[in-house]
Amino acid sequence: MKRAALYTRVSSCDQHPETQVLDLRQMAVQRDYEIVAEYTDKISGTKAKRPGLDQMMADARRGRFDVLLVWASDRIARSVKHFLDVLDELNRIGVEFVSFRENLDTGGPLGRAIVVIIGAIAELERSLIVERVRAGMRRARLEGQRIGRAPLVLDNLAIRQDRQRGLSLRQIAKGHSVSTATIQRELRKHATTPGEHAA
Missing domain, CATH: 3.40.50.1390 (Resolvase, N-terminal catalytic domain)
Incomplete structure (x- = not known):
């Protein structure tokens, strides 16, 4: 039952x-x-x-x-x-x-066929939405608009000076409104730059 x-x-x-x-x-x-x-x-x-x-x-x-x-x-x-x-x-x-x-x-054969049709309609609708989004992004690029987040611009000199003054990674990150991982990455990147240790 x-x-x-x-x-x-x-x-x-x-x-x-x-x-x-x-x-x-x-x-x-x-x-x-x-x-x-x-x-x-x-x-x-x-x-x-x-x-x-x-x-x-x-x-x-x-x-x-x-x-x-x-x-x-x-x-x-x-x-x-x-x-x-x-x-x-x-x-x-x-x-x-x-x-x-x-x-x-x-539960019957006709009903199951209707479910298949409904599923196909739903999938078509999802595909059309995705295509509309992609078309909008292509048009925006052609018009010179930026897609996605703006690139992160950091004051590398200020970050290094903060570190030389003895600030912690967390303090520096908070001061520059970024994550501590971003600060670590920036410090590592510039640590290998010639003449860095003289800065």
Whole structure:
């Protein structure tokens, strides 16, 4: 017997999730699922913070249930991208997704095919984002803009003088707003320079 979790959401506090819950419980009985957890959010679907959904995903990652039942796909996600992300993660951790209204079941062959398509769409979206970033960086370089952090400019003479005055590496690093490793590297680099010891 598969362990099932129910997730329901209603948009405002004056709505009741009981209708959704009854449909999902009936579905679980028909499919011979054992309901081990129920999660509910009374909040707008566009809100990022949803305690019920967050707890459900945390329990899914812990392997607490095998199947997630929802009344409709739009109950679980605040956007198409969010829905794809949730479905992709559930698929990766081996939790089946069943939607009552759309009759979507990722445990069946058609549902698994949909997951593959969704995964391909998500991968395409990630690739497009990476390509847009790279194109933006290429354009910035062509326009003469610097990419990444500006090179570190240090006052080497002042660093050596600080060291000759007996300051510790930590004190010198703090005074020049850099790490002690950077100060060590600079001192080593100039220690081999001809005439350095006469400075």
